[in-house]
Amino acid sequence: MRLMIAEDSALLRAGLERLLADEGHHVTAAVADADALLAAVTADPPDVTVVDVRMPPTHTDEGLRAALHIRRTHPQVGVLVLSQHVEQRYAADLLAADTRGVGYLLKDRVARVEEFLTALQRIHDGDTVLDPEVVRRLLARTRHTDDLRHLTPREHVVLTLMAQGHTNTAIAHHLFVSKSAVEKHTNAVFDKLRLPRDDSTNRRVLAVLRFLGT
Structure with a gap:
């Protein structure tokens, strides 16, 4: 797969890039903020983007808004959103439109390498991937x-x-x-x-x- 990573933590960003390259994937861009991600996707759309919810400058929802913009302007690009915690509104916002090729995982799921790689493949194939903990919290809410x-x-x-x-x-x-x-x-x-x-x-x-x- 051709992948892009948007993650403001340099350590995690480099770790993801190395992991994906070792698995035979091509990381076409690894950036630290949403603006850089949008510019990279516009210039050369990947198969899937991996996006952190909170990025500079406010560290609130820049990543999510970038993910939603990508879904609107490049619907063929899969989006996997990563979050440190279960943020129910963000998950609901992401799934309010076309759910094909969309995922929402907690960051600790990345440490479970096989689960993370399987999630990327499923998103690439057009599936929807939700972290079980996100689903549990959403079920409790509703x-x-x-x-x-x-x-x-x-x-x-x-x-x-x-x-x-x-x-x-x-x-x-x-x-x-x-x-x-x-x-x-x-x-x-x-x-x-x-x-x-x-x-x-x-x-x-x-x-x-x-x-x-x-």
Whole structure:
């Protein structure tokens, strides 16, 4: 893959660049701020960008805003956002539009090299990747929403796995059930969340957005 890194910590930035190069990937740019990232993406769009949420000058949401801009202007570029802590609003903002090729991971997940590399590959393939801890916090935030309270425990699990970007086949494998059983649960989730049945909407995306509280 052709990758770009935006991370203001020089040590982490260099570590990521070395790790990815050792795995055979080509890091086309490794920058310390959002403006440099946007300029690099405009000049030579990569396959996937790895972006820290908080970068100079204010260290608040520069990285996230850059990631959202990339999603709008270069939808073919995958985006993996890294955050030190679970910041629910940022995750919800990132997933409020097209969720294909998007990921949100906590930085300590980078230390689990195989998980990190797998996440990059999934994003490159067009999947959605959410850190399990992010999903857990978002579920806790939305647990008391009226529609979500109607879901059974198994339907909650299925919706959680959907929010992590898993396909029905992957969910079936994870839960040791048939794909048809998963389809039954997902349809029940869609109905209980009162999602429209028409060709102009994606009920799966709408269910995840409802789950995230957006």
